[in-house]
Amino acid sequence: MTTKKVGVIGCGLMGHGIVQIAAQAGFEVTVVETEQAFLDRGIARIEKSVQKLAQKAVEKGKKDADSAKKDAQATLARVHGSLEFEALKDCDLVIEAIIEDLPLKKDLFQTLGRVCKPEAILASNTSSFPITEMAEASGRPERVVGLHFFNPVQLMRLVEVVRTDRTDEDVFAAARSFGEAVGKTPVSCKDTPGFVVNRLLVPYMTQALLMLERGDASKEDIDAAMRLGCGHPMGPLTLTDYVGLDTTLYILEGWCERYPNEPAFEIPASLKRMVAEGKLGRKSGEGFYKWDGDKIVG
Template identity: 60%
Template sequence: MTTSINKVGVIGLGLMGHGIVQAASMAPGKRYEVVGLEATEDAIGAGKGRIEASIKRQLSRSVARGKLTEADAESQGADYLSRISYTTDRAGLADCDLVIEAITENPAIKLPLYTELGLLTKPSCILASNTSSLKIADMAGASGRPDRVVGLHFFNPVQVMKLVEVVRTDATDPAVFEQCRAFVNSIGKHPVSCKDTPGFIVNRLLVPALAQAMLMVDRGDASVEDIDKSMELGAGHPMGPLALADYVGLDTCLFILQGWVDNFPSEPAFVVPDCLRAMVDAGKLGRKSGEGFYKWEGDKRGPVSRL
């Protein structure tokens, strides 16, 4: 059972979801009809504002570079926005060909949603999760249509980042998987394929590396500054691991690592460093709270923080 993807639903218009809506609406390879779903009208208003402002910024940059005239930018912006509709009613997703879920990383909320989507959407609809750390197989099982469920893990900010991890479970229909890879290509992103393994590719490699840097802090092996500077100058990384952890959010790092420790206790790469737990307990969540391993003013990194 394969149908072409023409109508795309996105559940959640927050940090990730609004970017996915924008990417789909501005697809260079195809004209998609996009439906954004949120729980409240206020949330729709906030998400709509983010999308409109982001599209305007992107087109303004094209004008500044001489790639578009002001008139063309205005025309294109209106066209992109005309492709998007918004709703608080899940029934508005019933005739979508692809529904991408981008809600909070909480299985207690996600799994019932997939059960509802499995009953609500048409049988040919593909269901996809933007989760970065939860098992796709659990959501696939809850949906009642595991052959039509995949992971589509976008990266923040979606408007800028080209990578999308396309994740398959043992039950995913190969044709569905290839359709999703083609969809990712059509919106100007680069798909990479992965099995339903913890953290997929990027986070499976990245998050344990961040944890190892934190364990060095726990042991007093080196200072925060020297750990980060070593990876910047010695490995060519644009940002050191502890600064990156601050940027990701220390609460997010803890959530991912604690979930892995709980679900895969025999995997030695999955560990929660003491300094990470202490930072989060102290409300030092990184850039978002203004303090983590470093002090922050917006995106500007300041001096090292002390517990």
């Protein structure tokens, strides 16, 4: 099974990165958005990022200016935007990267099942929803996988490749090969809540919040402990601010509702309260810390 043409749905934070790495790896990529303005914004982001990489390659002496420019142009020429799902009908692999909304994703998989060629592989980049539900909605569950990239897609080296009970072996193998072809290290996982990374990370963040609520240690000391004691690049409360308190709450609410007997899924009262107060972390300027852009200022 060879993948040549790739489709991506959604050209937001994750989608634009997936489009970029696929085009850089030589795939023809069609990206579908809901509105021209969103498409233009996503493609402009890709252009900026590709040009920055070309400039870096020249500065580091890896390429001369002429070949860097030509490579960047060739990458961008492989990116095609559309507002129509019909544009995906020739794609061998279609990756969904729309907002984290399960009913919307299921609707989309139903459309993809109708529009895409029968042998096409359909993948979701969801962080927290069961791939199985989208697979069933598509009408071709054996050809559906999870391809979970990490933010920022251009830099993070991991992709989680998720199989459901019904995913065909050759589909799973092709999805892993695609991950490798775009320069990532694939890890395989069953269709479980949060897969590998978020299943470990979100309960860890929860425990840090509960520790702070109990007054066991200050936020600065909890963060310093994990940075200096475990070598993490940032502590769990900085990380929660970085991810977004609303996003963290949304994931936990979904899991608590879906898996009420899983003790690792618990919603700290402080998380609910802070989200209600509009303290969403870095993006709102305040969470556990005060932020100015990417910097903690208080």
